[in-house]
Amino acid sequence: MTDEHLQKAAQLLDENGLRKTRPRLEILCVLLEADSPLTGEQVFERVTAGSVDKATVYRTLLLLLKHDIVHNAYLRNRIRHFELAHHCKPDRCHPHFTCRDCGRTVCLYQAIVPDVQNLPAGFLVLHRQTRLEGICADCRVRHYS
Amino acid sequence: MTDEHLQKAAQLLDENGLRKTRPRLEILCVLLEADSPLTGEQVFERVTAGSVDKATVYRTLLLLLKHDIVHNAYLRNRIRHFELAHHCKPDRCHPHFTCRDCGRTVCLYQAIVPDVQNLPAGFLVLHRQTRLEGICADCRVRHYS
DNA sequence: TACTTCTTGCAAATCATTTGCAAATAGATT
DNA sequence: AATCTATTTGCAAATGATTTGCAAGAAGTA
Ligand SMILES: [Mn+2]
Ligand SMILES: [Mn+2]
Ligand SMILES: [Zn+2]
Ligand SMILES: [Zn+2]
Numbered sequence: 016m017t018d019e020h021l022q023k024a025a026q027l028l029d030e031n032g033l034r035k036t037r038p039r040l041e042i043l044c045v046l047l048e049a050d051s052p053l054t055g056e057q058v059f060e061r062v063t064a065g066s067v068d069k070a071t072v073y074r075t076l077l078l079l080l081k082h083d084i085v086h087n088a089y090l091r092n093r094i095r096h097f098e099l100a101h102h103c104k105p106d107r108c109h110p111h112f113t114c115r116d117c118g119r120t121v122c123l124y125q126a127i128v129p130d131v132q133n134l135p136a137g138f139l140v141l142h143r144q145t146r147l148e149g150i151c152a153d154c155r156v157r158h159y160s
Numbered sequence: 161m162t163d164e165h166l167q168k169a170a171q172l173l174d175e176n177g178l179r180k181t182r183p184r185l186e187i188l189c190v191l192l193e194a195d196s197p198l199t200g201e202q203v204f205e206r207v208t209a210g211s212v213d214k215a216t217v218y219r220t221l222l223l224l225l226k227h228d229i230v231h232n233a234y235l236r237n238r239i240r241h242f243e244l245a246h247h248c249k250p251d252r253c254h255p256h257f258t259c260r261d262c263g264r265t266v267c268l269y270q271a272i273v274p275d276v277q278n279l280p281a282g283f284l285v286l287h288r289q290t291r292l293e294g295i296c297a298d299c300r301v302r303h304y305s
Numbered sequence: 306t307a308c309t310t311c312t313t314g315c316a317a318a319t320c321a322t323t324t325g326c327a328a329a330t331a332g333a334t335t
Numbered sequence: 336a337a338t339c340t341a342t343t344t345g346c347a348a349a350t351g352a353t354t355t356g357c358a359a360g361a362a363g364t365a
Contacts, residue, residue, distance in 0.1 A: 180332095
């Protein structure tokens with residue numbers, strides 16, 4: 016939990032008129048340190064041991080979701096994943112790639128996803144998410160040896 | 161459960177070397193009749209009342225998933241949704257649109273989703289899913305009156 | 306500091322899904 | 336058609352993830 020992350024966490028809460036409580040700051044720091052979407056369970060494990068209750072983790076993630084500070088990512092299984100929205104545009108999240116071999120999920124920050132064409136008339140799109148599945152670079156190399 | 165659907169259901173099971181049991185035929189007919197992805201619970205409700213156990217519904221959906229006869233759709237909540245794969249290409253599902261107002265999900269069979277550009281080197285994409293959120297045509301009209 | 310309101314921890318509840326197991330059945334074999 | 340054997344099913348109980356009720360504890364404000 017670096018000082019820089021703590022600053023950023025406090026700022027996010029301030030901007031949204033939310034109280035700066037210890038659990039919230041810790042949870043935001045965990046999310047700031049993560050390099051891919053986390054489950055509630057994973058956030059719980061990464062927070063300073065025993066310092067935050069699991070119910071509080073979930074309640075906080077839901078609160079941050081409501082304020083659009085975090086987004087849900089929809090990966091392969093039925094478990095919700097959460098990540099900070101700061102790498103997303105208001106109308107779209109960056110795509111996620113999940114490897115069928117090693118199971119890891121990678122955030123594709125630099126990928127370009129063109130708009131969906133030929134939508135039915137009258138539909139207003141406010142948000143878009145793209146989910147890719149396949150074999151990651153590491154696993155492809157591994158299979159050649 | 162039309163005769164045509166029953167035929168198709170039997171055919172799907174045959175093609176995959178699966179036994180044609182009454183629960184499987186019923187479940188496939190439910191999926192053939194559905195116009196958007198269904199949860200296990202919804203499949204259970206739509207099957208002839210009391211004729212199939214809920215555990216069997218889930219076991220069957222998982223079996224059909226393994227044989228790529230159905231796909232999972234990832235919608236807003238943490239509940240898995242299932243739909244027949246016959247409207248999908250092997251490497252991509254048609255997009256789904258979920259209305260933030262009425263909550264309905266629409267299958268966008270005719271939409272065109274261009275490929276993702278600028279992927280990191282060495283990644284092999286085997287499957288893609290696109291999820292849209294916004295306001296559906298009906299709800300937009302409703303809000304103008 | 307005192308106050309008011311929001312937030313937390315804890316325990317229990319809920320929801321979706323999965324599992325163990327004995328009875329039932331599909332499809333192959335006689 | 337009756338028999339056989341591996342699969343499949345129903346039922347009840349277990350599981351895993353998430354949510355809720357409530358009294359005690361903090362945050363922000365006066
Ligand atoms: Mn991401
Ligand atoms: Mn669909
Ligand atoms: Zn991999
Ligand atoms: Zn709508």
